[in-house]
Amino acid sequence: MNKAKLVLTALLAGGFYMAEAQQTAKPEDTEIYTPVPPKVTPGKLEYKGAPSDAIVLFDGKNLDAWKSVDTDGPALWTVGDGIITVKKGTGNIETKQKFNNYQLHIEWRVPANITGTGQARGNSGVFLASIGKGDAGYELQVLDNYDNKTYTNGMAGSIYKQFVPLANPSLKPGEWQAYDVIWTAPVFNEDGTVKSPARVTVLFNGVLVENNVSLLGPTQYIGKPSYSVKHGASPIKLQAHGDKSEPVSYRNIWVREVGN
Incomplete structure (x- = not known):
């Protein structure tokens, strides 16, 4: 031969x-199960308005800033009493506007009468950059973890299947919780290789849970993440997890572009 x-x-x-x-x-x-992040009791969350230079993505009135990921048509989640609630069967929603580097504030709540265990308990997600249909992108997990065990790189405050949160400051179901995020988008060379990876810092109810971590690539449910898709500015996406989970609600969503 x-x-x-x-x-x-x-x-x-x-x-x-x-x-x-x-x-x-x-x-x-x-999936990673140990060590388990320490439980931390956060300070009281106070509802605050957006800064003067922020882009308000949800002001409690409508979903004009959002669209359906599946159809590119109107976002069909439920709006009422100043909040957005996931509507089963309508799929994920994402912002019409695309972003590179930004500061994001978003508040979320799982139902007080929530049922289920593990990942089937208030499961949703904030995709810090949506790079395609379905769940394509970089996911910050939303889940009830007040008294609900699951794999640690899949709990609230985790960069799903990549980085375990440094602490667990989860509040009880029915209480509003907040993420404050600093997102630095990845930069790619002309040939599609990574010039600089995505980085993210996350405060969960005012507690630091992700400290300027460098992401290994977009979220992967099966297998290890890698940068296989070159992309630029991207929408922010909210996940409808389907029949596996109770409906999650969101409010007070705003973003500030940083150094774009």
């Missing part, structure tokens, strides 16, 4: 091995 045939055989074997590995991978392969 000549050298060219040897190389071709090796490449084919490698490709077959990778395809086989992807087929046998399971969600559990990337």
Whole structure:
């Protein structure tokens, strides 16, 4: 067998091995359970308005700043009493406007009478950059973790399946909680390779849970994250997790562009 045939055989074997590995991978392969972040009791959350230079994404009145991810048409979640609530069967929603680097404030609440366990308990997510249909993007997890055990890189305050939160300042179901996020978008070279990765800092109910972490790539439910899609400015997306979870509500959403 000549050298060219040897190389071709090796490449084919490698490709077959990778395809086989992807087929046998399971969600559990990337779940982390220990150590468990320490429980922290946060200070009282006070409802505050947006800064003067902020772009208000939800003012309690309508979803004009949002659209359906699936259809590109109007966002169909429920609006009432100054809040947005996930409406099952309508899919994810995302902002019409795209962003690079920003400061984001968003408040969320799981129902007081919530049921279920683990990931099926108030499951939603804030995708800090939406880069396609469905759940494509970089997810900051939303979940009830006041007294609800799950894998630690899938709990509230985690960068889903990547970074475990430094603490667990979750409040009881039915209480409003807040994320304050500093997002630095990834930068790509012309050939699609990563020039600088995405970075994120997250305060959860005023407690630092992600400290300027460098992301390994967009969120992956199965397998390890990697930067396989070159992209620029992106929408912010909110997740409707489907029938697996109780409806989550959001309010007081604003963003400030930083250094774009």
